[in-house]
Structure formats: C-alpha cells, structure tokens
Amino acid sequence: MKPKFLVVFLKEFKETLRDKRSLLLLALFALMYPVMLGYMLNQQIERATRPEREGMELAVIGAAQAPNLMAQFKQKNITVQQIEPMDEDAIGELLRSRRAVAVLRIGDKFTENYQAMRPAQVELWFDSAIDNGPRQRDIDLVLREYNADIAGARLLAHGVSPVVMSPVKVQRYDTGSTAARSAGLIGAILGFLFFPAFICGLSAAVDSTAGERERRSLEVLMAQPVRPSELIIGKWLTSGLLAVIGITLELALAHAILSWLPLEEIGMVWRVTSFDLAMVCLASVPLSMLAASVHIALAMNAKSFKEAQSMASIVVLLPMIPGVVVSMMELKTAMWMYAVPMLSNQTLLREIAKGGDMGVAPFVLTFFSSLVPALAGVAFASWRLRSERYVLAV
Structure with missing residues (x-):
C-alpha cells in the first residue's frame, strides 16, 4: 500500500501537468535566464572580435x-x-x-x-x-x-x-587564473540562475492550498482518512519537484551555452565539469523545497487566493537581497555565506567556476541551510491546516 502522502503527491502532480499556466512558467524561466546569459556574452564576444573580422x-x-x-x-x-x-x-x-x-x-x-x-x-x-x-x-x-x-x-x-x-621600469605579473577572472566577471549573472526556484513552483503551491480552499475542494480532502501533515507533504513535494525540474534544466542549459561559446576570445573560460554541475544541482534541491514550503506556508496563512498570490510574489524578491548586499559591499567569500539560503548556492557555483579546491563542507552547509527552514515551513503549514477556522475560511 502506498503511503498517503505519496498518493496526494501523485494526484497533485497529475493535476499540475494539466495546468498550462504552471508548465508555461516552468518552461519560461528554465529557458529565459540561460538564453539571456548566452546572448549577452555572445554580443560581448562579437564586439571584441569585430576588429579582427572587419x-x-x-x-x-x-x-x-x-x-x-x-x-x-x-x-x-x-x-x-x-x-x-x-x-x-x-x-x-x-x-x-x-x-x-x-x-x-x-x-x-x-x-x-x-x-x-x-x-x-x-x-x-x-x-x-x-x-x-x-x-x-x-x-x-x-x-x-x-x-x-x-x-x-x-x-x-x-x-x-x-x-x-624612463627612470623606473615596471614589470607586471598577474597571478590570477583565467577561471578566477571569469567567475568574477560572470558571477553576478550566475546568481540569477537560482532565482526561478522561487517561481517555477509558485503557481502549483498557491493553487493547491489557497485555491482549493476558495473552491471548497480542500474540505473534501480533509474528510478523507489522511492526516493534515500528509496532505501538506504531498502538496509540498509537487511544488518542490516543479522547482527542482526548472532549476536543473536551467543550470544544464546554461552549462551547455557557456561550454559552447568561445569565451577565450574575451579572456574568459568556463571549466565547470558535468560532475560539478550535478553536485550543484543536488545541493540546490533543498533550495527548491524551501521555496515550495515558503509559498505553501504563506498561502495557508492568507485569507484569499488573490492575497496568497500577492504575498508570494513579494516574497520572491527577498532571497535576492543577501546576494545583492554581498556584491555591493564587495565581501570576500567566507564560510558563513554557505549558511544563508540562496546566497550559499550562488557562492557555491561561483567558487566552483573559479576552479579551486572546495572540499565537502560548502556542499553540506549549502544543502542543510535550505533544508532546515524548508522542514520548518512544512511543519507550520501542517499546524495551520489543523485549524477548522482556516479550512472553513471563517
């Protein structure tokens, strides 16, 4: 017999696949940022090589x-x-x-x-x-x-x-590697690759909670022999899986574009291997699950479907704040950065692109920095679903 949360997950996931809006968001944000990144770098290469060609x-x-x-x-x-x-x-x-x-x-x-x-x-x-x-x-x-x-x-x-x-003759020696310079130049752009984690599963998370409550279909689910936590976990896995798929496709496409472009023409190089990319995708799974739990928790606390959409849309911008602050303050990479959700993923990919020896600790911190708050969000949503006042919207 299947676990009840798995039954809920399969039911929600099949319904989401029929929702064109959710699939459109997934495809749009999985393609948009890598294509934009490739276009901007290609234009820069075109400008740099134009004198040689023309x-x-x-x-x-x-x-x-x-x-x-x-x-x-x-x-x-x-x-x-x-x-x-x-x-x-x-x-x-x-x-x-x-x-x-x-x-x-x-x-x-x-x-x-x-x-x-x-x-x-x-x-x-x-x-x-x-x-x-x-x-x-x-x-x-x-x-x-x-x-x-x-x-x-x-x-x-x-x-x-x-x-x-010429009383003084200056000889300059640059000890920075090409990979390190490249990571510094495109590091700010790479940070946006994790932004869709908070977009791809947004529609499914809000619709399966606040939307079902407004349509009164949530009461029918609550009448079934299933615990509130199992309902929330099933919905959480559905929304999180969409975000995981979106992030994985986006990172894979960005990796393919950066590997294909002749970056050496502008003094850059992309030496991230497929194994490195797979490790980054694995470490980014909790970030997608955190985004799903945040959306569900907000939707469970909203009074209406429209309010849930508005709150979730505003919260989407919050994870970008740490990365913007760090880049503006020009802070050096420190271990504490791997303990901040979203910032940890951005820092991890940037440091891997530099080609240095990372060790295991950054991957572990990145993984658990998002996983712990994600579980806390699921626990809050489960507690909220136990309230009859919430389910009946009174």
Whole structure:
C-alpha cells in the first residue's frame, strides 16, 4: 500500500501537468535566464572580435605629410583611407555614418614643425556615442608609440640616451587564473540562475492550498482518512519537484551555452565539469523545497487566493537581497555565506567556476541551510491546516 502522502503527491502532480499556466512558467524561466546569459556574452564576444573580422578603417586628412606614421598604422593592421580636407560638420557626418572608426586630421604645417623640432599638431576625431572603444584605443596606442619613437630618435641625435626618460621600469605579473577572472566577471549573472526556484513552483503551491480552499475542494480532502501533515507533504513535494525540474534544466542549459561559446576570445573560460554541475544541482534541491514550503506556508496563512498570490510574489524578491548586499559591499567569500539560503548556492557555483579546491563542507552547509527552514515551513503549514477556522475560511 502506498503511503498517503505519496498518493496526494501523485494526484497533485497529475493535476499540475494539466495546468498550462504552471508548465508555461516552468518552461519560461528554465529557458529565459540561460538564453539571456548566452546572448549577452555572445554580443560581448562579437564586439571584441569585430576588429579582427572587419579590420579598422582610419580616415586621414593630409596623409602625405606623415608617411612614417601611415606605415606604422598599416603595420598594426589599420587601413588608412586618404580623404580630402573637410570641415567639422562633414567630419561628424562621416563618423556618424560609421564609414570610418576615426578621422585623423594632419595640419598643413605638420612637416614644417616636425623638421623644426616643434610640436607637430594632429587632430584625432571620433564619436564616443558609437561603440568603437577597443579600436579607438588601438589607434591611440599607435600614436603614442610613434610619438615615443620620434622623441627617442631626437634624444639620440643630441647624445642623450632615451633611457633617461624612463627612470623606473615596471614589470607586471598577474597571478590570477583565467577561471578566477571569469567567475568574477560572470558571477553576478550566475546568481540569477537560482532565482526561478522561487517561481517555477509558485503557481502549483498557491493553487493547491489557497485555491482549493476558495473552491471548497480542500474540505473534501480533509474528510478523507489522511492526516493534515500528509496532505501538506504531498502538496509540498509537487511544488518542490516543479522547482527542482526548472532549476536543473536551467543550470544544464546554461552549462551547455557557456561550454559552447568561445569565451577565450574575451579572456574568459568556463571549466565547470558535468560532475560539478550535478553536485550543484543536488545541493540546490533543498533550495527548491524551501521555496515550495515558503509559498505553501504563506498561502495557508492568507485569507484569499488573490492575497496568497500577492504575498508570494513579494516574497520572491527577498532571497535576492543577501546576494545583492554581498556584491555591493564587495565581501570576500567566507564560510558563513554557505549558511544563508540562496546566497550559499550562488557562492557555491561561483567558487566552483573559479576552479579551486572546495572540499565537502560548502556542499553540506549549502544543502542543510535550505533544508532546515524548508522542514520548518512544512511543519507550520501542517499546524495551520489543523485549524477548522482556516479550512472553513471563517
């Protein structure tokens, strides 16, 4: 003979599968965040690799006066387009049309000032409203190198070593791993992957409690030979299972997208293995069950179905607060973070993405930090269901 809570669970789960609204929420939130994450990273990769694919085109006015500078541009794979002199309005129109990354205007007295060892002025025109930052920096780098080469040659001509202009030589060494930098860059985005735990089972939790009470079908269930705790556990498992399915699908899809994208193009890497992902999904099961127990407890304490929906919708935002506070305060990862529901899951995935040695303690703390309050929520809902005033809504 099946346990009574299992009978309730199977009954509720079959009814939920017939509810298009619950299935739509599950599919929407399981797909939305991974697709958004993949789209944003893909756009960033596109912008970073665009100069290599399309090249850079620099419009130059008076290019004949600085042949060495033009040759230096060509060595850096910057295409030089010689154009006729034009006024400021025409230059602005040329930049807005995106036919050139920037416009370099060399004055008529450039050669004269250069030979006289006076500052030879050039004008670099660009449109900061257009996303050409990396390409503009490449042009600035060529101009600085050209300026340094000329200064060094002039110092040598006067018998002075160019080394005197660099009294301190700084060598930089970055000890941070690519995985650690990647986790830091996309850590904030990864935190949102656990948000659907509080969404996917929301409709089923509210409808099977406050909704059934309003439709008077809860009285029929209470008349059956089943204890209130068994009723609540069956409904809790139904709502929690939907959240578990949603989170698992979402994490798996996000993992597939991050593994497929060429993140190395933007100096990032995703080294989370399938085993790591499975452990994260397992540690996230209590979070889904906590979300289900919170929704059920709130719905059991609400006076109507609409009130239950409103309260549950507001509470959905609360689990995001610890993660936002930690990111704003720029706190370092500490063991206490694994004892805070939702924050523990976010921290766990971020630290795994860094590729460090985690140990068992973070997984255990993450698991039980959500499981204990989840059981407390179920106990409260079971106690609430024993009240005749609640069941009869008086």
